[in-house]
Amino acid sequence: MFSIILKHAPKYLTGSVIASGTTLFMTKYYTSVFDPAEFGILALYLIMFKYVTSLVSLNLDSGSTRLYFDYRETRRDEYLSTIFWFITAIAVVVLILGLIFMKPISSWISPNSEIIYIVTLITGVGAVYVSFLTRILYNEHKSTSVLKHTVFQTLINHASSVFLISVLNLGIFGRMSGQGLGYILNIFTLIKEFSRENLFKIKMTFNKDMAKETFMLTLPSMISMLLGVAFIYVDRFFLKYYIGDSAVGIYTLGYLLGQGFQIL
Numbered sequence: 001m002f003s004i005i006l007k008h009a010p011k012y013l014t015g016s017v018i019a020s021g022t023t024l025f026m027t028k029y030y031t032s033v034f035d036p037a038e039f040g041i042l043a044l045y046l047i048m049f050k051y052v053t054s055l056v057s058l059n060l061d062s063g064s065t066r067l068y069f070d071y072r073e074t075r076r077d078e079y080l081s082t083i084f085w086f087i088t089a090i091a092v093v094v095l096i097l098g099l100i101f102m103k104p105i106s107s108w109i110s111p112n113s114e115i116i117y118i119v120t121l122i123t124g125v126g127a128v129y130v131s132f133l134t135r136i137l138y139n140e141h142k143s144t145s146v147l148k149h150t151v152f153q154t155l156i157n158h159a160s161s162v163f164l165i166s167v168l169n170l171g172i173f174g175r176m177s178g179q180g181l182g183y184i185l186n187i188f189t190l191i192k193e194f195s196r197e198n199l200f201k202i203k204m205t206f207n208k209d210m211a212k213e214t215f216m217l218t219l220p221s222m223i224s225m226l227l228g229v230a231f232i233y234v235d236r237f238f239l240k241y242y243i244g245d246s247a248v249g250i251y252t253l254g255y256l257l258g259q260g261f262q263i264l
């Protein structure tokens with residue numbers, strides 16, 4: 001038990017530190033190319049991204065870990081396929097609702113920002129699939145793969161964002177597109193590895209009992225996660241409503257710096 005922890009924990013920690021450290025380091029760049037109001041709008045779209053990922057996943061990606069080992073030896077692909085299609089069904093509903101409410105939400109965040117809204121919506125869905133596939137790597141103790149994919153996604157995320165912002169002058173759209181590109185390309189690399197290592201072969205099957213069992217097991221953490229996400233970011237909405245985007249940007253910068261000190 002302890003030998004497994006000692007073998008894999010440093011790699012998981014390294015991946016987290018690289019991802020968090022790079023985000024903190026790149027904050028200097030993003031605050032230099034965006035004024036406080038633009039940074040505030042970017043922060044609100046990043047919050048929307050958090051809400052989308054929470055609604056699509058409903059914590060099923062991590063909640064399925066407990067039952068994964070019950071089916072690992074005999075019905076692994078059936079169970080993972082069930083969770084995959086469960087998440088996909090939720091994603092379709094969230095996408096439809098997101099498109100229905102696109103106009104009022106995007107206009108409130110920033111007028112004429114529908115394209116950024118759509119990119120954020122798609123990126124949020126992609127992030128859930130990355131989390132789902134990465135969770136399988138955690139279950140199989142593939143710490144080297146987790147580290148590799150974390151570094152790859154972090155590199156693509158910020159490098160493409162810099163290119164889209166500085167070279168193509170795409171502003172906030174460039175930042176959100178860079179993040180989306182990181183997730184989408186990571187999905188392809190994960191699928192390639194899963195196929196090569198025979199970690200998961202998707203099937204056109206959906207076991208209602210497996211889905212129900214996972215949902216009920218995940219329900220407490222699901223409620224806790226949704227409530228946590230709902231309340232932890234609500235202060236930004238009040239700042240925007242009463243003061244404006246610049247206040248949201250300054251507040252978000254302080255929040256990110258605080259998270260950086262936590263890493264240290």
